[in-house]
Amino acid sequence: xxxxxxxxxxRAPGHTYQQAIVKDASEPPAAFLExxxxxxxxxxxxxxxYTSRDYAESEFEKLWPKVWQMACREEHIAEPGDYQVYxxxxxSAVVTRTETMQIKxxxxxxxxxxxxxxxxxxxxxCASFRCPFHGWxxxxxxxxxxxxxxxxxxxxxxxxxxxxELQVDTWGGFVFVNFDPDAEPLYDFLGVLxxxxxxxxxxxxxxxxxxxxxxPVNWKAAEEAFMEAYHVKETHAGGREFSEPVTTYDVFPENxxxxxxxxxxxxxxxxxxxxxxxxxxMLWGRRGPEEGECPVVPAGMTARDYYAGLVKQQLGxxxxxxxxxxxxxxxxxSIEYFLFPNFFIFPGLSLPMAYxxxxxxxxxxxxxxxxxxxxxxxxxKETPFPPEPLMLDVEDSYTxxxxxxxxxxxxxxxTDNMAAQTRGFKTCAKRGQTLGNxxxxxxxxxxxxxxxxxxx
Amino acid sequence: MREIxxxxxxxxxxxxxxxxxxxxxxxxxxxxxxAIENRCTHQESPLAGGRVxxxxxxxxxxxxxxxxxxxxxxxDLARLRVKTFAVIETDDGIVVALD
Numbered sequence: 256x257x258x259x260x261x262x263x264x265x266r267a268p269g270h271t272y273q274q275a276i277v278k279d280a281s282e283p284p285a286a287f288l289e290x291x292x293x294x295x296x297x298x299x300x301x302x303x304x305y306t307s308r309d310y311a312e313s314e315f316e317k318l319w320p321k322v323w324q325m326a327c328r329e330e331h332i333a334e335p336g337d338y339q340v341y342x343x344x345x346x347s348a349v350v351t352r353t354e355t356m357q358i359k360x361x362x363x364x365x366x367x368x369x370x371x372x373x374x375x376x377x378x379x380x381c382a383s384f385r386c387p388f389h390g391w392x393x394x395x396x397x398x399x400x401x402x403x404x405x406x407x408x409x410x411x412x413x414x415x416x417x418x419x420e421l422q423v424d425t426w427g428g429f430v431f432v433n434f435d436p437d438a439e440p441l442y443d444f445l446g447v448l449x450x451x452x453x454x455x456x457x458x459x460x461x462x463x464x465x466x467x468x469x470x471p472v473n474w475k476a477a478e479e480a481f482m483e484a485y486h487v488k489e490t491h492a493g494g495r496e497f498s499e500p501v502t503t504y505d506v507f508p509e510n511x512x513x514x515x516x517x518x519x520x521x522x523x524x525x526x527x528x529x530x531x532x533x534x535x536x537m538l539w540g541r542r543g544p545e546e547g548e549c550p551v552v553p554a555g556m557t558a559r560d561y562y563a564g565l566v567k568q569q570l571g572x573x574x575x576x577x578x579x580x581x582x583x584x585x586x587x588x589s590i591e592y593f594l595f596p597n598f599f600i601f602p603g604l605s606l607p608m609a610y611x612x613x614x615x616x617x618x619x620x621x622x623x624x625x626x627x628x629x630x631x632x633x634x635x636k637e638t639p640f641p642p643e644p645l646m647l648d649v650e651d652s653y654t655x656x657x658x659x660x661x662x663x664x665x666x667x668x669x670t671d672n673m674a675a676q677t678r679g680f681k682t683c684a685k686r687g688q689t690l691g692n693x694x695x696x697x698x699x700x701x702x703x704x705x706x707x708x709x710x711x
Numbered sequence: 712m713r714e715i716x717x718x719x720x721x722x723x724x725x726x727x728x729x730x731x732x733x734x735x736x737x738x739x740x741x742x743x744x745x746a747i748e749n750r751c752t753h754q755e756s757p758l759a760g761g762r763v764x765x766x767x768x769x770x771x772x773x774x775x776x777x778x779x780x781x782x783x784x785x786x787d788l789a790r791l792r793v794k795t796f797a798v799i800e801t802d803d804g805i806v807v808a809l810d
Binding site: 336337338371373374375377378379380381382385387640641642643 | 753754761762764765766767769771772773774775776785786787788
């Protein structure tokens, strides 16, 4: 440890992520070259933040009803009458498309005696919302349009008993809801995201794969498993030397943070820099033995640029599209942005994920992880319907999802730590998590934002 | 075996077949045809007109969804499977086995 550096100034040895990607033949997106790190403290994070039922109840009372949350993609509710239910804790929203193609969201409860109008997590299509208990009917615009035996309800009017709307807005093809009528506008909440993503065309993607898995860990710890690349060497590479990715960690006001790590660049910890062909062999080896002989990097090219070209060509053939305009960094790197409190989006080409985490309503030791793969829409072909989510329980392997491909086993590795972490939270003699100042700053940011809401 | 033949129908659509005193709903989801009883097990409303997508049909009345292959319902409202019928695609159309 250096004595000369101030707290928070320490970085991994060698070049930074930004220094690595400026060597690419293609110009990386300007946002990737920004850095926005600040030292946020080095105190332990109490384990009770994860295990305490009182803490979870505070989150349900003061956090979740106040924040913007991704409810679905626009293509989930493509046609008038399509609806998607979004559940968070004991709150539930029905998001729908009206006859005039507006998107609206309602509290998922009949205004008569409170019966939920739609089942948890469900989707479907209807001409109107009809309560299964007594048949009160609401239009897609939420208006009470049929009140059976209305003679008995002189005190009920359309104004008093139409469905209550939630705030709803869209960004990047995602539909966000907020249960707080006084919440700030979505675009204020998004911070730098619209600017950083302005060239990524998220609107024109579609959901190719959707897996929803129950995880044996608190929702925050589940998110944290994906917030740092510090775990890569041990969790995914069996401790193999020089498997640490070159990573930038950045925190942006107020609700956004990110990491981006290179794929296929030189690890500066290596005593001798590998040749471009050796780097190519490392990249090729990730794909498995069925891929055959490793191609030879042409003279004068880096392995990264050459491999990115191959990936663009192969994905272009798979999806019948031209991806040649994608930069090497956007094609290969693991680009993960986080929007507080529970949404992650990867705008990259070969790693095209979005994540959403939700707490179990009744047990702080469990959570739900929605994992989406989003692919670019074909400009002329019909966009496929969003798939039915594959529901996985705690013990189920992600490899049951064909759509995740080789990444299924990687997600299993991430998940394998979770039950052990939950047990450890309860027995560890030191009563809190110790975090790295740089590599784990996003975790601290998450907890600080949660605390902002709980203390407000 | 009693059976009924019906022309193929477009993707994401359904058609009612009346046969042997039964109302059967022929559905096409993603290019595969299915046949189910045209009666929701929740409140016995017809399923005809419900959205067909991803191998499921949504009941138009309250939205209960049924797996077209197995008949299994999704969600809080229904416990019972909707009856399914075997189908065979032939050059003449879709043959639905009624027994």
